[in-house]
Structure formats: C-alpha cells, structure tokens
Amino acid sequence: MLKFTDLHVTFHPNTINERIALDGVSYELKQGDFVSVLGTNGAGKSTLLNSIAGTVELDSGNILLDDMDITWMKEYKRAKYIGRLFQDPMKGTAPNMTILENLGLAYSRGKRSTLSKAIKKSDIPYFQKQLAKLQLGLENRLDTKVGLLSGGQRQALTLLMATLVTPKLLLLDEHTAALDPKTADTIMEVTNTLIQEEQIPTLMITHNIKQALQYSNKLLIMNEGRIVRELNQEEKKTIRADALLELYHALD
Ligand SMILES: Nc1ncnc2c1ncn2[C@@H]1O[C@H](COP(=O)(O)OP(=O)(O)OP(=O)(O)O)[C@@H](O)[C@H]1O
Ligand SMILES: [Mg+2]
Structure with missing residues (x-):
C-alpha cells in the first residue's frame, strides 16, 4: 500500500x-x-x-x-x-464555482482526457447520492457557490471531492x-x-x-x-x- x-x-x-x-x-x-x-x-x-x-x-x-x-x-x-485535507476549510475547493462544478472537477481528476472535464448530466445522480452521505442537505444545493457555504459544509465537500475518485x-x-x-x-x-x-x-x-x-x-x-x-x-x-x-x- x-x-x-x-x-x-x-x-x-x-x-x-x-x-x-x-x-x-x-x-x-x-x-x-x-x-x-x-x-x-x-x-x-x-x-x-x-x-x-x-x-x-x-x-x-x-x-x-x-x-x-x-x-x-x-x-x-x-x-x-492521493487525496488531501488540511486544517483550513477554505483550501481544496473553488469558492466562485458551484458545488456541482467543484464535484465535476474532482471527478475528472482521475480521468485521462481533458474533454471529460464537462459535467455529464448522467453523473449528477451519483454526485447527489454522494452528497447525501454528508447529511447536510447539499444534494439539494448543487447550484450554490461554494464560497457561500460554512466552514464545516465546505470541509465536508472537500472530503467528498478528495474521495470521489477513490x-x-x-x-x-x-x-x-x-x-x-x-x-x-x-x-x-x-x-x-x-x-x-x-x-x-x-x-x-x-x-x-x-x-x-x-x-x-x-x-x-x-x-x-x-x-x-x-x-x-x-x-x-x-x-x-x-x-x-x-x-x-x-x-x-
Ligand atoms: N517550510 C518550512 N521552512 C522551514 N522550516 C519548516 C518548514 N516547515 C516546517 N518547518 C520546521 O520543521 C519542523 C517540523 O514542522 P512540522 O510543521 O512538520 O511540525 P508539526 O508536527 O506538523 O507541528 P504542528 O503540530 O504545530 O502542526 C518545525 O521545527 C518547523 O518549524
Ligand atoms: Mg502540522
């Protein structure tokens, strides 16, 4: 390992x-x-x-x-x-992008083609399922800009992004x-x-x-x-x- x-x-x-x-x-x-x-x-x-x-x-x-x-x-x-998380909840997510856009970026990390960076509609249910695990209701706020989230919500999202591609x-x-x-x-x-x-x-x-x-x-x-x-x-x-x-x- x-x-x-x-x-x-x-x-x-x-x-x-x-x-x-x-x-x-x-x-x-x-x-x-x-x-x-x-x-x-x-x-x-x-x-x-x-x-x-x-x-x-x-x-x-x-x-x-x-x-x-x-x-x-x-x-x-x-x-x-390697997925990483730091003490500062402001690190690791892009504040001016929405929750969906941030997850899309994280999801494309493990993929080879840069063409795959666009968010596919078919990926959205998977993102929502993962967000629901955080139990913060973020699955209903896909279009919210990440900069508007609290520190805890943002750290939870960073955690999800770090593990979205295992x-x-x-x-x-x-x-x-x-x-x-x-x-x-x-x-x-x-x-x-x-x-x-x-x-x-x-x-x-x-x-x-x-x-x-x-x-x-x-x-x-x-x-x-x-x-x-x-x-x-x-x-x-x-x-x-x-x-x-x-x-x-x-x-x-
Ligand atoms: N970029 C750097 N430049 C110079 N010295 C550094 C740098 N980063 C760490 N150090 C020094 O290396 C030593 C180890 O620091 P490190 O940050 O790894 O400790 P830590 O165990 O994480 O401490 P803490 O619990 O305070 O976070 C310390 O003496 C620190 O001052
Ligand atoms: Mg330290």
Whole structure:
C-alpha cells in the first residue's frame, strides 16, 4: 500500500536556521489501515505528510505507493492518487464555482482526457447520492457557490471531492481542528464512513486523542522528526486515553 523508508528532511541546511524536520522516518500502511499521527507542535507530522504528497522534497529516503516508486514524482502527478485535507476549510475547493462544478472537477481528476472535464448530466445522480452521505442537505444545493457555504459544509465537500475518485491514499492534516466540536464530530463520522466504504489507506494527523483512539486502527507518536512510538491494533485497543496522554506529555 504505502511504504516509506528512512525519510530525511532538513530545512535551511547549513545555516543558522537549520531545522531537521524528519530524521529517518519509516513505516508501512497495509490495506484498510487508518493510522493516526500524534505528536507535539513541530514534531514533523505535517512535514511527513507533505513529503508523501510531494509538497516538500526529501533529502533522502524512499516512498512506495502500491509498489510504484513516487519518491521523486512531481506533486501534481501524485495528486491523481492521493487525496488531501488540511486544517483550513477554505483550501481544496473553488469558492466562485458551484458545488456541482467543484464535484465535476474532482471527478475528472482521475480521468485521462481533458474533454471529460464537462459535467455529464448522467453523473449528477451519483454526485447527489454522494452528497447525501454528508447529511447536510447539499444534494439539494448543487447550484450554490461554494464560497457561500460554512466552514464545516465546505470541509465536508472537500472530503467528498478528495474521495470521489477513490484515492490510493488519504492524507488528513488536522482536518477537523478549525471546526466547532459538533461539526468536527460530524465530519469525523463522515470521514470514517467514506474511508471504511472504500477501505482507503489513511494517515490522519490529530491533536485529539479521543478521535485518534475512536477511529483509527493504529497510532504513531512523533517527536523531533522521528516516530518514537507505534501502537498496533491490539495495543491501541487496550491503551486508555489517560495513558496515551501521559506518553504524549513525556515528550514535552
Ligand atoms: N517550510 C518550512 N521552512 C522551514 N522550516 C519548516 C518548514 N516547515 C516546517 N518547518 C520546521 O520543521 C519542523 C517540523 O514542522 P512540522 O510543521 O512538520 O511540525 P508539526 O508536527 O506538523 O507541528 P504542528 O503540530 O504545530 O502542526 C518545525 O521545527 C518547523 O518549524
Ligand atoms: Mg502540522
């Protein structure tokens, strides 16, 4: 599925601002793995996801996605296979385009021909069926401009767009952190449903321990550019939130 080996990233090397962000990170995600990544601020979590997505270039290391070596593949090419969500709900959708137009764009992502970019009438029922899963009534607002939606509605739409053509991998970087608690719960539920339906391998960065324990099947804890603790499915099931919090604070 996804296997990364000995990833190294140093920002501003050989300067006074030198920062080792990834210091030899290795891990393998199996089919259906939903892995939470925890760790204090500056631990290297976002850099890890960014290097897998191709936004940050590695100094060294190797990344395989479904046996395809993507280590040096351009970011826009990887985007065909990798769905991404960030903390900011304003990212990932085009505000001046309608819900339908945004979904049309996302749907054409996996297709080869640029001619297929036009929205087909026959695709609309599928889009509506997918939108209905969000339980926000967006299936009845296809012609609404996305810029008029709330942050939570917009993040839900971004999530749908990222999974409309089933990606080989989903990367979530604190994607519910900017939402109010109730909306965050809703988005997390929908995220889980979409991931489970298609068995999408997922890496999710979160500071929410409860969320990590409830939804993911494995846990990684990062500190100073390294994975310092891995909890497999069995360990994850038995660890209590307070024990995990202690582990977390031991890093401070
Ligand atoms: N583009 C960049 N240029 C220079 N330094 C960077 C850059 N991006 C990250 N860093 C540094 O790399 C280290 C890891 O940052 P990263 O954003 O990966 O941490 P994080 O674990 O995602 O933290 P947070 O929980 O705050 O989001 C930090 O010391 C950060 O300052
Ligand atoms: Mg981060």
